[in-house]
Amino acid sequence: MTAGPFAAIEAGLARAAGPKQALGREDVALRTDAYFNRTQAIVAHFGDARVTYAVFIRRPVIAATGLMRRWLENVTRERGIVIECEQVYPDGAWVGAGEPLLYLTGSFIELSPLETLLLQRLGACCVAAHHAYQMALTLPHVAFLAMEARHCAGFEMQEMMDYAAAVGSAAARQEGAKGFVGCANDVTAPFFGIEKGLGTMPHALIGYARGTVRAAEMYHEVYPHDPLTVLVDYYGREVTDGLAVCRRFPELAAAGRLNLRLDTHGGRFLEGLDPQSSYAVLERNCPAAIRRYRSDQELRDLVGTGVSAAAIWRMREVLDEAGFPSVGLVASSGFGLEKCAAMADARAPVDVIGTGSFIPARWSETYATADIVAYDGESRVKVGREFLLAKSRIAPLPPSESAEP
Template identity: 30%
Template sequence: MIDEVKLKECGKISRLSNKTFKFDERIGHGFYTAEYFKKVRNIITKHQPNQTVTMQWFERKDNIMLCGIDEALAMIKEYGVDTHELEIFALDDGDMISAYEPVLKVSGKYENFGYLENVIDAVLARRSSVATNAFRAKKACQGKTIFCMADRQDDIVTQMGDGYACYVAGIRLVATDALGAWWGAKGQGTMPHALIQMCGGDVIRACEIYHDTYPDEPMTALVDYNNDVVTDALRVARVFGDKLSAVRVDTSANLIDKYFIGKDISGFDAHGVCKELIFALRDALDRENFNHVKIVVSSGFTPEKIQIFESLKVPVDVYGVGSFITRNDTVGFTGDLVELNGKPQAKYGRKNISSNRLKKVIFD
């Protein structure tokens, strides 16, 4: 059920020149192709064969990070017909693009590639949405580390492509092997709430057995389980000292940490992972000389929230981002036929858009 296509078979230079794409072989049987594209292919083959068309792909927003081009090219290579006869021009994964800018152009017989239109649309839309989201989060954190936690917000089959899109956007720390599969990274992580739960809520015990099982790994303690972040972070730091690498705060947005009991919170929103809680946590750790302990935050972080934290110099070392990265409504792509036998021919309002950024693609 899996077809493998090595990216190095494509003539254009790739960021992942030795990578292998794994496709569902049903793509070649039209399983994912809109029915009317299959019908038009049959009709054209019977009544209007051997005409040369040019199809271009574009989107409608500015400041989008393009991703999915290499995957689309590999798909054309595998499932197109007589691909050596196709003339292809494309941008690169990672390019920043503008509204209506063509990112991919293919010229050739419609029956040889046209039925892949919606599949390519889907690949470009998903990958570019995730890459753009990841890029915006990465940009907001001003050089700090982002941990991609996009492993549970969508169908698991999206993980490999989503992880590659995050890689293109500059994120290297991922939660699962699948997220890193296309570029050679392994999943990383600390401890889940489940470990603390099975220790009866005892964070110290959870850390003890974690460290016993993974003695050579840096340990990050999850300190929000009891909704008492500062207290539990200090308890863990006092016991483990230099063995404790970081603490992670993942307080739910509908909770207010116990640190604020008896304190005036009328001037800010104390719910969830708020900046005041992180300032208090850093201060508490530093006062006991645990300056080496880093702070990781997660739960509902977006570029906007990260920008606020960074502008106020909230002492965060690593941002965990999940749901925002996998938002799939950031950008959509359209494939248009714009030339017929070398002459302009397109739906009203559309035309062949020239671009000096496109690079010629040659398949080996």
């Protein structure tokens, strides 16, 4: 994982904060499940064994094991112990449901209390990476920004999500997609090969400035060398204020250094649109998108309120008609996989999408599992999990010896 689109991720892992946490035995014991601590005590009493764990997830994912492996490396270094990690799939590889991602081999006494913390650093990363990968491939010509930080339950989750977005995106870039090009925070930016987080202004700056154009002027005065991306929905005048910003900064507009960001909330239409005119916009630009059966959610994404495909197309029409063909469009607000698919169907002319919707919506999907498949070199696994031996170097026992009589 050190060449091509994954090189930046490897560098980011070297700077990651999360893997350095909770390394000591006492810290781990406080954070792990009690039955693992008790297992450790029992094994210590009766005698250690060399065990091999198979680690897997019950649904298809993109392998994103780097944070977990880095944390384990730090633990073993801190304690002066050896735990072998056989990585079955490299980061960025597609992994089928139930396929072992990796095997861990070492002292049962040392490994037992680590299971909880290892799994915490695995499942959510792999599922989020899969989502990011799918979104990037659905809109391969669009650059994505990871903007999930405010939706995360603390920094450790944010670090996992940005890492996952980078891994899924790198996998998609190998298939020709632009993918995620950055995130909102400086601390996780190295995962994307950049030093600083990306982003320009929140709605609060426009409220402070008492005007969209004035907020753009303030931003440009402080950051004159940066491209300028301006939110245009604060006053509900996306078209009016968007054109006013373009006319205020004609040089930036002509040079392709000005973008308008649409973040219209779901309670209203883009300025000038309603259901009928939204259908008309798509009829002019991509009629096939509305000429077949659509679910309610697909219709909302195509011609409904908020940042719909029709809204994006309408802004593109307005900008082109006004002589600003080089002004880019940035879209945000609920861009998960389904909405990305609707945008792809409508060939929405969006340049950048800011989203945190690659975060797994159903947390139960992220549950990673580990089972011991060998004790002192002898394969032994609970009934029903024999499939975990398939990619292991451990030879499975004959059927008659695989379970106690």
